[in-house]
Amino acid sequence: MGEPLAIPTSDAEGSAVSADPACKEASSDPLLDRAIDGDRHALGILLSRHQKRLYNTVLRMVSNADDAAEVTQEAMLKIVQHIGGFRRDAKLTTWMTRIAMNQAISHLRKRRTRDTVSLESTGRGRTTDDDQAASLRAALADHREPSAEHRVETRDIAERLQLAIDRLDDDFKAVLVLRDLQQLDYAEIADALDLKIGTVKSRLFRARLTVRELLRKSET
Amino acid sequence: MIDRHDSNLLLDYLEGELPDAVAAEVESAMANDEELRRLIAELSADRDALRAMPEAEPPGELIEAIQAQLEREMLLGAPPEPIPLARGHRNTQPPAANQPSHLRARLMFLGGIAALLALAAGITLYSLSQTTLLNLAGSNPATTPDSEPMTESIAQRQPAPDDAPIALPDRHLAGLDTPAHRSRYASIPEVSDPSTAAWFISNASPLGLDETTLDDAYRLALSPPHRSTNLTLGIPPAPAFDAEFAGAADRAFRAASADTHPESALREEHLLGVVGERRFAAVSSEASDSRPQAANQFTPLFEQQLVVASRDGTSVESELRQWAQSNRVSLIQIDRSEPPAAIESTALPVPSTTTGWETPETAEAALGRSMPEPAAAAPSVSRRSTRAASATPQKIVPRPQTSAPAEPEAAPPAPAAPQQPPPDAPPRRLLLQVNTAQLPELIGELQSPGRALRLQQNIAPNRVSPASATLDLATQSAILTRGLPIPQRFPLSPAPLPATLDQLVQQDAVDWIEVQIRDNP
Numbered sequence: 001m002g003e004p005l006a007i008p009t010s011d012a013e014g015s016a017v018s019a020d021p022a023c024k025e026a027s028s029d030p031l032l033d034r035a036i037d038g039d040r041h042a043l044g045i046l047l048s049r050h051q052k053r054l055y056n057t058v059l060r061m062v063s064n065a066d067d068a069a070e071v072t073q074e075a076m077l078k079i080v081q082h083i084g085g086f087r088r089d090a091k092l093t094t095w096m097t098r099i100a101m102n103q104a105i106s107h108l109r110k111r112r113t114r115d116t117v118s119l120e121s122t123g124r125g126r127t128t129d130d131d132q133a134a135s136l137r138a139a140l141a142d143h144r145e146p147s148a149e150h151r152v153e154t155r156d157i158a159e160r161l162q163l164a165i166d167r168l169d170d171d172f173k174a175v176l177v178l179r180d181l182q183q184l185d186y187a188e189i190a191d192a193l194d195l196k197i198g199t200v201k202s203r204l205f206r207a208r209l210t211v212r213e214l215l216r217k218s219e220t
Numbered sequence: 221m222i223d224r225h226d227s228n229l230l231l232d233y234l235e236g237e238l239p240d241a242v243a244a245e246v247e248s249a250m251a252n253d254e255e256l257r258r259l260i261a262e263l264s265a266d267r268d269a270l271r272a273m274p275e276a277e278p279p280g281e282l283i284e285a286i287q288a289q290l291e292r293e294m295l296l297g298a299p300p301e302p303i304p305l306a307r308g309h310r311n312t313q314p315p316a317a318n319q320p321s322h323l324r325a326r327l328m329f330l331g332g333i334a335a336l337l338a339l340a341a342g343i344t345l346y347s348l349s350q351t352t353l354l355n356l357a358g359s360n361p362a363t364t365p366d367s368e369p370m371t372e373s374i375a376q377r378q379p380a381p382d383d384a385p386i387a388l389p390d391r392h393l394a395g396l397d398t399p400a401h402r403s404r405y406a407s408i409p410e411v412s413d414p415s416t417a418a419w420f421i422s423n424a425s426p427l428g429l430d431e432t433t434l435d436d437a438y439r440l441a442l443s444p445p446h447r448s449t450n451l452t453l454g455i456p457p458a459p460a461f462d463a464e465f466a467g468a469a470d471r472a473f474r475a476a477s478a479d480t481h482p483e484s485a486l487r488e489e490h491l492l493g494v495v496g497e498r499r500f501a502a503v504s505s506e507a508s509d510s511r512p513q514a515a516n517q518f519t520p521l522f523e524q525q526l527v528v529a530s531r532d533g534t535s536v537e538s539e540l541r542q543w544a545q546s547n548r549v550s551l552i553q554i555d556r557s558e559p560p561a562a563i564e565s566t567a568l569p570v571p572s573t574t575t576g577w578e579t580p581e582t583a584e585a586a587l588g589r590s591m592p593e594p595a596a597a598a599p600s601v602s603r604r605s606t607r608a609a610s611a612t613p614q615k616i617v618p619r620p621q622t623s624a625p626a627e628p629e630a631a632p633p634a635p636a637a638p639q640q641p642p643p644d645a646p647p648r649r650l651l652l653q654v655n656t657a658q659l660p661e662l663i664g665e666l667q668s669p670g671r672a673l674r675l676q677q678n679i680a681p682n683r684v685s686p687a688s689a690t691l692d693l694a695t696q697s698a699i700l701t702r703g704l705p706i707p708q709r710f711p712l713s714p715a716p717l718p719a720t721l722d723q724l725v726q727q728d729a730v731d732w733i734e735v736q737i738r739d740n741p
Contacts, residue, residue: 040290048283055278069279076286080293158273161266180270205231208263215266 032092035083043083047076050093053182054100060177061104063166071107075100090191097178097192105170164214172207179204234263 034042054075059068078099086095165173178189189204190197232238233246250257 040293044287044290047286051278051283051286052275055282056275059276060273065276065279069282072278073282073285076282077289080286080290157269161269161273165270176270180267181273183271201228201231205227208231208234208266211266211270212259212262 032086036086038084040080043080046092047079050096051076053093054096057097057100057177057182058104060162060165060181061101061170061173062107063162067107071103072100075103078103091188094184094188094191097182097184097188098194101174101178101192105174108170160215160218161211163218164211167214168207168210172203172210175200175203176207176211230260230263234260234267 031042031046035046051072055068055072058071058075059065062068062071075096079096082099086092165176168176174193175189175195178184178192184192186197186200189195189200193200195203229238229242229246233243238246246260250260
């Protein structure tokens with residue numbers, strides 16, 4: 001066991017969290033090595049670095065701060081339980097994100113009280129080339145220009161965006177959250193969600209169209 | 221000329237992933253296409269707005285709770301457990317506002333630990349000499365052994381993490397027991413391609429597909445060189461084993477699901493489907509939806525990750541397709557191979573007579589309830605023949621000739637006198653009354669690996685309906701010699717009972733164990 005490390009009691013590295021914790025996970029990160037080897041102090045530091053990112057990922061998925069805190073805690077405990085099995089062939093960030101996403105999606109599917117936008121009517125869940133093209137055609141055919149008076153302040157836009165995200169199907173929401181809010185690239189999203197890149201792109205575009213449609217409705 | 225309906229092209233443009241030349245083509249098209257220009261502008265604005273959404277600060281108690289759990293694990297070796305977090309005010313108060321109460325709880329916890337350590341230290345010190353005590357009292361507090369070495373020494377005693385690498389037997393890769401199956405599956409590229417997925421194909425008894433076995437297989441699937449998060453499990457169907465297949469597959473996939481393996485893409489909704497009264501374990505690969513979906517089209521064997529455990533796949537093919545569509549499973553694989561000869565059908569009928577342990581009257585008295593009327597008198601043949609005679613026409617496996625325990629060291633005290641019923645007596649029954657909530661526990665206890673009982677009817681843990689199930693005790697008597705305890709916490713009939721089921725067997729006291737599920741006794 002190595003030298004004990006102090007566990008920060010608060011997000012002392014908040015800026016690093018926001019920047020990109022992944023940049024800290026070099027292939028020879030001794031902190032990660034120690035965490036994998038069972039050093040709970042080191043693991044505590046790693047978790048404190050990643051907690052903000054994980055919390056925000058979950059928060060965007062479950063859209064409730066209380067639920068997000070609980071789901072994030074569950075995800076972090078899973079990380080604690082399974083860090084010993086973490087394989088270095090994957091990025092720690094991606095691995096943690098996958099766990100958090102699994103927890104969030106499980107939570108959402110248990111909750112299931114929220115209305116979701118019926119993607120089924122145009123191909124729920126399984127987007128096919130045909131229905132995606134149909135949605136795209138419909139989006140292109142909509143001639144309504146959003147008027148200036150319908151533009152609202154940034155805060156309201158954020159709220160409406162979150163509402164639109166909430167109404168997405170979980171699978172689509174996950175892709176959108178990881179892409180736009182966590183700013184992962186396609187490969188990382190594919191890895192985190194265990195999808196093919198083609199699926200990621202398909203869902204992402206589909207999610208964007210759906211969000212646009214929902215925002216249009218909310219604007220009018 | 222670009223296709224304005226090419227979603228991939230438009231997405232790549234939005235995401236800035238297009239080569240300059242292609243991007244210029246898109247922009248050229250946008251210049252001449254107002255609708256396209258508007259859509260791209262809107263989507264781009266939405267994306268920018270999404271990316272500009274403010275990040276929230278996690279509540280301070282979140283990392284506090286995790287750290288408290290880590291400390292608890294280090295000090296006590298106890299597994300981490302979720303700590304209830306305060307709810308309802310995170311959006312209105314800064315994280316710091318939540319800290320005092322949690323810190324109090326944490327301090328109380330740490331105080332408790334400190335008190336325990338102090339008590340231990342006090343006992344130790346009390347055993348030392350007065351001189352030593354004085355020397356210790358005069359030492360520099362800063363150099364007094366404090367929690368650091370204590371923590372380290374305790375931490376060194378931590379058990380190895382659950383996920384420590386484990387040795388995986390080769391059989392999990394190709395558990396094909398018969399040449400026919402081996403040759404069949406060997407022709408499938410995925411079987412021999414280590415880069416796609418791990419395979420676990422077994423035509424052994426589905427009762428062998430326990431959590432541990434499948435957990436091993438899943439660990440293997442996760443490990444290099446496979447590095448897969450999908451487990452492909454081929455389960456040959458076998459008549460009379462549908463319930464067991466479904467139950468085994470259900471348990472297996474639960475074992476492979478995110479609850480056990482947080483990396484797993486398998487989720488509960490992938491695990492078990494129900495078509496009518498039939499149960500199917502199925503899992504689909506999310507990768508499948510990148511393909512154009514051809515409804516009702518069966519793709520080649522094992523092209524995607526999906527398992528169907530079915531007793532009679534042929535007769536439910538259309539139902540399966542329907543179910544698959546409604547459950548977003550795009551591929552159904554129905555394995556019509558013959559069940560391995562090694563698996564004997566042990567389908568036994570529910571006895572038409574419900575005579576209780578000794579007599580209906582005593583059973584009724586013991587239960588304090590009415591018993592069903594006995595059926596017509598059984599033929600005057602041996603007791604085993606009676607059971608067969610009461611059966612619907614199904615294959616019956618004869619009771620093993622040897623009921624002696626395979627592991628005599630576990631044998632309980634010999635009974636004073638075996639209760640030998642008259643030759644023409646109807647089958648005797650041990651009745652366990654449970655409610656639906658208790659059933660999974662009971663089934664889990666009776667069906668745990670190595671001491672399995674066969675369920676006569678289709679009852680899988682967590683998926684039960686009020687009904688009766690009959691456990692065939694007789695054909696599993698050899699297994700029952702392992703000292704399976706009788707679950708005394710369940711109401712039993714009649715009482716008193718031997719301590720273990722194998723005592724029952726040795727006493728030859730019962731032919732059937734019937735589980736009655738009564739939610740409203």
